[in-house]
Amino acid sequence: MVALLLSAAGAMALSGAARSETPVKIGIVQATSGGSAALYGLMQKNGAELAIEQINASGKLGDFKLVGIHQDDAGDRGQSVNIFQRLINQEKVAVILGPTLTTSAFAADPIAQKAGVPVIASSNTAPGVTDMGDHIFRTSPPEAMVFPGVLAYVKKKYAPKTAAQIYGIDDVLMKSAYAVHKKALEAEGIKIVTTESFQKGDVDYSAQITKIKAANPDLLVIGGLAEETANIVRQARQLGIPPSTIVVGANAAISTKLAELAGAAADGFTVGAGWFINYDSPKNKAFVDAYRKKYNSDPDTFAAQAFTSVEIVADAVKRAGGVSDPKKFRDAIAATKDIDANNGKFSFDDHREPVIQPKVLIMKDGKFTLASD
Amino acid sequence: MSTFLQQLVNGISLGSTYAVFAMGCTLIFGVLNIVNMAQGAFFMGGAYFGLEAARLGLPAPLVLVVALIGGGLLGVVSELVIFRTLRARGGHRWMGLVASLALARMMVGLAQEVFGTQVQRYPASGVLEISWEIGGVRIQLLQVVILVVSLMLMALLAFVLQRSRTGRAIRTVAFSEDVARIVGVPVGRTILITFFLAGALAGASGMLLGNLFNVVSPFMGEQMLVKGLTVIILGGLGNVPGAVAGGFVLGLIEVFSVAYVSSSFRDAIGFGLIFFILLVKPNGLFSGFVERRA
Numbered sequence: 001m002v003a004l005l006l007s008a009a010g011a012m013a014l015s016g017a018a019r020s021e022t023p024v025k026i027g028i029v030q031a032t033s034g035g036s037a038a039l040y041g042l043m044q045k046n047g048a049e050l051a052i053e054q055i056n057a058s059g060k061l062g063d064f065k066l067v068g069i070h071q072d073d074a075g076d077r078g079q080s081v082n083i084f085q086r087l088i089n090q091e092k093v094a095v096i097l098g099p100t101l102t103t104s105a106f107a108a109d110p111i112a113q114k115a116g117v118p119v120i121a122s123s124n125t126a127p128g129v130t131d132m133g134d135h136i137f138r139t140s141p142p143e144a145m146v147f148p149g150v151l152a153y154v155k156k157k158y159a160p161k162t163a164a165q166i167y168g169i170d171d172v173l174m175k176s177a178y179a180v181h182k183k184a185l186e187a188e189g190i191k192i193v194t195t196e197s198f199q200k201g202d203v204d205y206s207a208q209i210t211k212i213k214a215a216n217p218d219l220l221v222i223g224g225l226a227e228e229t230a231n232i233v234r235q236a237r238q239l240g241i242p243p244s245t246i247v248v249g250a251n252a253a254i255s256t257k258l259a260e261l262a263g264a265a266a267d268g269f270t271v272g273a274g275w276f277i278n279y280d281s282p283k284n285k286a287f288v289d290a291y292r293k294k295y296n297s298d299p300d301t302f303a304a305q306a307f308t309s310v311e312i313v314a315d316a317v318k319r320a321g322g323v324s325d326p327k328k329f330r331d332a333i334a335a336t337k338d339i340d341a342n343n344g345k346f347s348f349d350d351h352r353e354p355v356i357q358p359k360v361l362i363m364k365d366g367k368f369t370l371a372s373d
Numbered sequence: 374m375s376t377f378l379q380q381l382v383n384g385i386s387l388g389s390t391y392a393v394f395a396m397g398c399t400l401i402f403g404v405l406n407i408v409n410m411a412q413g414a415f416f417m418g419g420a421y422f423g424l425e426a427a428r429l430g431l432p433a434p435l436v437l438v439v440a441l442i443g444g445g446l447l448g449v450v451s452e453l454v455i456f457r458t459l460r461a462r463g464g465h466r467w468m469g470l471v472a473s474l475a476l477a478r479m480m481v482g483l484a485q486e487v488f489g490t491q492v493q494r495y496p497a498s499g500v501l502e503i504s505w506e507i508g509g510v511r512i513q514l515l516q517v518v519i520l521v522v523s524l525m526l527m528a529l530l531a532f533v534l535q536r537s538r539t540g541r542a543i544r545t546v547a548f549s550e551d552v553a554r555i556v557g558v559p560v561g562r563t564i565l566i567t568f569f570l571a572g573a574l575a576g577a578s579g580m581l582l583g584n585l586f587n588v589v590s591p592f593m594g595e596q597m598l599v600k601g602l603t604v605i606i607l608g609g610l611g612n613v614p615g616a617v618a619g620g621f622v623l624g625l626i627e628v629f630s631v632a633y634v635s636s637s638f639r640d641a642i643g644f645g646l647i648f649f650i651l652l653v654k655p656n657g658l659f660s661g662f663v664e665r666r667a
Contacts, residue, residue, distance in 0.1 A: 035592050038490035169637055196636045201596045203586035206383035207631035214376045227492045231587055238504060239379070240511045261494050261587060 021065040024323050026052065026313060027087035028070040029080060029098030029108070030306075035201075036227045037075025039257055040123045040302050041100040045070050046295050047122070047303030048097050051310030054290065064317055066310070073099055080104035084111045094323035095120065095333075097309050102126040102173040109136050116326050118333050120312060122305035125251050126176040130352045135330055137352040139274075139305040139312070143180045146251045146272035146358040151184045153360045153371060154270060158246055160218035162193045166208055166232060167223030169197035177223040177250040185221065193217050198228065205232050209239045220247045229253040229269075230261035237265040246270060254301050259366035269363040274356050275304040275343040276368050284342040308341045315339055375509030380632040381625075386516040388624025389523035390582040394597055395604035395616040396530055397448075397574030403611025404547045404567045407466045410473040411451050412575045412601060413594030414480035419444035419576020420583035420593060421488060427495050437522065437580055444576015445569040451476055452568035457561070477594070484591035492590045495583060519581045526577060527617050530570070534613065543567055547611070607647055609657030618658055623647070 028048050031041035052066045069091055073080040080099040087093045088111065095118045099105055102124040112119045113133035121129060121138040125146075130136045154160065163185050168174035185192055193215040196208035209232070212220060220236060222229050229249050236247065249258075249271040259266050277288060277298060287307060291299040299307075316332035323329045334352060338345045347355040360371040394416060401409045422443030426436045455472045503514040534540040542563040545553040553560050582597070583589040604623050608615025623643065630642035650658065 033485055033490050035490060035590065036492065166636075196631070198636065199640070201592070203582065203588045203593070204383075204387050206387070207380060207628040208636050210376060210379045210383060211632060211636075213379075227588070234587060238502075238511070238513060240504075240506060257491065261492065263497055 025093040027093035027096040031075040031100040034074030043303040044306035047306035077104040077107040080108040084108040141274040150272035163219035164212040164217040166196040226255035234265040384625035384628035388621035392620025394578035397571035399605040399616040411477040413598030414477040415575035416579035417594035420579035423580035440580035445573035448568040448572020609659040615659035
């Protein structure tokens with residue numbers, strides 16, 4: 001008995017002494033200031049930090065401890081570049097989550113690629129992001145992976161013949177979303193009757209919408225972020241574009257902010273997503289509850305995808321036995337397969353793109369709901 | 374035809390917010406010969422003052438008054454802290470330009486901290502969402518209200534400048550500070566009142582635009598400042614009726630270049646046209662009245 005107690009005490013003392021935690025530094029480059037980018041950045045920072053907290057508390061990484069280092073790039077690609085350099089050269093981070101905007105990613109990711117530091121994006125949805133190199137990953141399904149599915153649903157349900165497009169002309173993400181939308185519309189044989197554009201910071205879309213109204217399309221396809229999309233939708237209905245014109249948005253427009261800004265005008269707004277809040281699984285429910293508890297608000301798809309990014313990192317740390325061998329760590333991330341994520345099973349494909357089943361969402365009474373056939 | 378008329382309505386309502394904002398810019402320029410780069414920040418400030426007032430449940434006319442006074446007080450602060458200090462120390466007027474730019478940046482930073490960076494909207498109001506369809510042209514009550522309020526503010530400013538004692542003082546200071554002192558105009562107080570008026574106009578236009586387009590954000594003033602400066606150059610520096618005309622001209626040019634050329638070239642065409650107008654009339658649309666400025 002005494003021997004047992006002694007050995008137990010000894011084991012405890014030993015484990016106490018051996019707890020020399022090895023930090024795994026995770027750079028979190030998310031815009032928490034700087035206009036509409038902050039909408040996405042803050043959510044991802046929150047999602048990532050929640051995951052780090054949970055994984056550290058769970059003890060499943062043993063002696064490894066995840067340490068998140070957040071830096072705000074304000075959605076400015078010049079700042080993203082500086083922050084990447086600092087995180088890589090001074091902080092010696094093992095991996096970077098971010099940056100918020102695709103425009104920034106194209107400027108900053110090559111630096112990480114060159115230094116051999118993996119980057120996992122959770123909000124870059126433009127084509128070509130992972131083409132930058134074998135260290136660039138993303139958990140955010142690109143527009144091209146989501147939109148054709150949304151359009152197929154819309155076509156089946158409403159049989160539209162004509163469409164109008166409007167998109168942000170000075171944003172890399174929105175320009176490429178526009179190209180994806182155009183290609184998909186053409187592939188479905190839907191005629192594009194007018195194409196309009198707007199610029200970052202625009203608030204008045206009435207001239208463009210008046211033109212669109214005159215063209216009387218069956219579909220209005222918006223390539224814009226949440227705030228812009230919300231205002232376009234609202235002004236479109238105010239200027240008398242009828243409810244029979246179905247409004248379809250880009251993946252990046254998914255935000256609770258959309259309903260808040262557009263109000264009832266957003267009813268029927270259709271969009272594709274990799275995740276949504278009412279996804280029915282124990283894992284997702286636990287995530288949503290934990291997020292609400294910590295931040296007093298609902299998570300969005302970007303928070304969810306950033307949360308998944310950290311889980312991927314943790315899983316890779318475990319399988320690679322740490323991050324001291326960067327090559328092994330990168331390969332472990334690339335080999336991510338069937339992780340139990342908040343939107344179902346998550347894997348990376350050969351091009352480091354997410355393998356998930358996109359969902360079609362429709363705005364109803366201020367909430368995104370899963371489209372029923 | 375109805376599309377053309379609709380675009381005309383769109384252009385006029387956009388132009389009226391530009392005009393109110395530009396009147397404030399040109400007033401400061403006309404009297405003091407300085408460009409106040411913080412006008413855009415007062416515009417943003419007015420929108421937030423209005424937003425807070427609207428959230429407290431104040432009726433719309435009072436919300437406008439809060440935005441007016443809030444913007445005006447910001448104008449007063451900028452005069453007392455920056456421009457008056459610089460004048461007292463004999464600073465060059467370019468210093469005022471840079472100092473006011475710094476003030477604008479500080480205010481944007483402060484607004485980010487206090488209100489967050491996300492775009493906010495005025496509480497939905499059933500009354501203001503009313504709209505009519507007349508011959509295929511959609512007119513919102515809000516657009517009418519904003520046009521009327523803008524015209525009232527323009528008339529009010531014209532009345533103050535032309536008929537009141539303060540207005541005469543402002544015009545005298547605009548003509549020459551020295552002459553003003555000789556004839557006994559309280560120059561310091563007159564300048565302060567001018568800053569109040571300019572700030573109030575910026576604040577009011579912030580509240581109006583925030584309501585019309587559903588956007589209040591810390592960054593909303595930056596683009597507006599560019600428009601405001603364009604309008605006062607277009608209308609003739611320091612010329613109040615010119616600023617009003619310039620505001621409507623810019624709003625209409627923007628809308629019609631989207632409507633009849635291409636939305637992708639809106640700024641290129643808009644600013645190209647302004648460039649052309651200035652080549653023909655280098656002193657602005659109202660160049661004949663320059664000597665009577667403010």
